[in-house]
Amino acid sequence: MSDHDHEHGPGGHAGHSHGVSADADRRWLSVALALIAAFMTVEVVVGIVAGSLALISDAAHMLTDAASIVLALIAMRLAARPARGGFTYGLKRAEILSAQANGLTLLLLSAWLAYEAVRRLIDPPPVAGGPMLVTALAGIAVNVVATWCISKANRTSLNVEGAYQHVLNDLFAFIGTAVAALLVVLTGFERADPIATLVVVALMVKAAYGLLRDSGRIFLEAAPADVDPDALGDRLVAQPDVVEVHDLHVWQITSGQAALSAHVLVEPGGDCHSVRRALEDVLRRDYGITHTTLQVDHAAEQVLQVALPGDRNATDDPGHCEAPHGPVHREEPHHH
The missing domain is CATH 1.20.1510.10 (Cation efflux protein transmembrane domain)
Structure with a gap:
């Protein structure tokens, strides 16, 4: 939907x-x-x-x-x-x-x-x-x-x-x-x-x-020429309640038609659906990307302390990606 x-x-x-x-x-x-x-x-x-x-x-x-x-x-x-x-x-x-x-x-x-x-x-x-x-x-x-x-x-x-x-x-x-x-x-x-x-x-x-x-x-599935994926990831992770964004992919299906997918981790008490809607709004309004697939999950408690993506115990969630593709965008501790 x-x-x-x-x-x-x-x-x-x-x-x-x-x-x-x-x-x-x-x-x-x-x-x-x-x-x-x-x-x-x-x-x-x-x-x-x-x-x-x-x-x-x-x-x-x-x-x-x-x-x-x-x-x-x-x-x-x-x-x-x-x-x-x-x-x-x-x-x-x-x-x-x-x-x-x-x-x-x-x-x-x-x-x-x-x-x-x-x-x-x-x-x-x-x-x-x-x-x-x-x-x-x-x-x-x-x-x-x-x-x-x-x-x-x-x-x-x-x-x-x-x-x-x-x-x-x-x-x-x-x-x-x-x-x-x-x-x-x-x-x-x-x-x-x-x-x-x-x-x-x-x-x-x-x-x-x-x-x-x-x-x-x-x-070659490169990002659209006018989109910097790193800046985009930092922008998404700066949204309220977002702790981490990884597996961020942005590509073009054909000219003028971009698509994006990402795995987003939200504060343990956050509302996944409202976060997803907020992120989709940012993407549509500021980047013109309307074809988005966002997997939004609650972050396990450890993710908030452990900063190394390679750690096996970085999360208890078995569905969490074992080897994220590309950079992991984490919320800076002093953000809020």
Whole structure:
């Protein structure tokens, strides 16, 4: 009961904008996808005809944009499915898998493009600047519209944020390509094309690093980036009647959805239920964590005197954890 009465309460700020807005998100992403896919096809053709690696690299980047949006759409569908069977959290991590896939494709493509660009810097092939310039300018327009579409969707999702970063990076890439094309047209400096490609590669690597870092934290069950578990434990143990907090785990099920579990020991005369409610209030109000599982027990008398967690006789309670995971947060004797 303690868990789910808060789950969708007013405190649940995390990705609970489901229903209508999830459909709207899907619509906006689909519009962006259609735009990008159509333009990408044109761009590959022009890139090959004009001999421009920068255009082909932009198209490759756009392919990952399209893939990131497709993955975002699939992951939204999967994540919206109710939890059942062996998947007790539902398929909410699908979007984190999608963010990982996005990051990896960006890295692989950037490696290939960097290699090609360096080859072209050493021995520049002829580039048709005119078609390259027109295509790059059209690309800027398409990306501005696509970026705007995705910005209308809910960007607290790591997945939608991934798609947004992709398309935004692409916008900068097109600006770089347009500048390079202008140089080719005005000065015939054909090395501007691979130089623009390397700028695109740098943007791709930066975006990939961000996605892999954030999704990796979630896979490794790290605490949310904005929560310090030690400070959180100290905060909980400072609440009235709380003697000790251990086995404190805080992790993310998916972006914007944190969960917490902990074992809490209360003064021998304290009211476990009111303490649990008070702790849940603190977590919901100050940390936005609404998915909590707190095991609240009375502390055995000895715990109040013995301070070593390793002592076998630290507690008489047979249900008490023999080997607490992580630090044990104890009330300082001079607190009250």
